[in-house]
Amino acid sequence: MRAFVVQARECGGVREVDSPTPGPGQVAIDVRRAGVCGTDVSLYFGDDERIRRARSHHPLRLGHEWAGVVSALGPGVEASWLGRRVTGDTMIGCGHCERCRSGFHHLCEDRYEVGVRRDWPGALAERFVMPVDSLFVLPESVTWEMGALVEPGANAYRAVHATQAPPGARVLVIGPGTIGLLCAWFADAAGLDVDIVGVTKPSLDFAREVGIGRASTIEDLPETEWDAVIDASTGADAPALAVRSVRPGGRVVLIGIAEQPSEVDTRVLVRKEATATGVLGGSLGLQATIDAYASGAVNPLPLISRTVGLEDLDALFAAGMPQVEGRGPKTLVDPTRH
Known part of the structure; x- marks a missing residue:
């Protein structure tokens, strides 16, 4: 089968690899759509230390945002899984x-992360293997494109949920x-009053185009405080901005991860008696995200700027992974496209 393989730092391409055979409790997935995110880009450019932190090795097989159909079953898997959209x-x-x-498998020290950690082959391929216990069924109302955006959506859902903010x-x-953007949409769906702040004019213009009316730069941010602040950026100075911007007794949720260490004046947290919490991954929000997409409460499709084939990935x-001007930030991959 065909798969996108990162042979070494900044060196990738489509290779013919052995098609995987599911083991006990596993299934093979034929990938219909896969998303590319900042983690994938980071691993593509990652130095040896970055790869070691992921407990992985070259060659890398990326891709952890995906939707597909179950095409083969390993021993012990019920026959009803065959052909399911997942x-x-x-x-x-x-x-x-x-x-x-305790229900925190996403924090397991020995966990695998699909396409990221401990060399579990990812979904930037025609086919890959998953444990059946890790699957979620997609209803027909959730398209392949939506299905590939469930994982980032679940991150956003958990961040909004962690604010504990009432309508x-x-x-x-x-x-x-x-x-x-997904955080803003989930917050809006929960009846919250949302502002969004960014750096570049095109990204803020796009936010307004997709229904987030109050989008501003840091310089234009109102002189006020918010009940909750979600840092979904990769800026090292963003956590400090979040702490400054939250009201006394409010909550700061940190889901973005910067390349460099962030500095926060904890005295501000203490004097405000504010709560700061981190969110790692969408594991505990996947079903809620599927339900939100299926009901139409949240529509992630405006995020998609383009859909490409595996052969297009190395250049991108x-x-x-440059953003298409005037369009959303997300690139999807259709592995069936040649």
């Missing part, structure tokens, strides 16, 4: 440690990228 959990815990048994509360989202990765 997406799945990126995080695969060991299933035995205290974190897994009518004022929420500031920092970063109008994929996760930030090498260019840093």
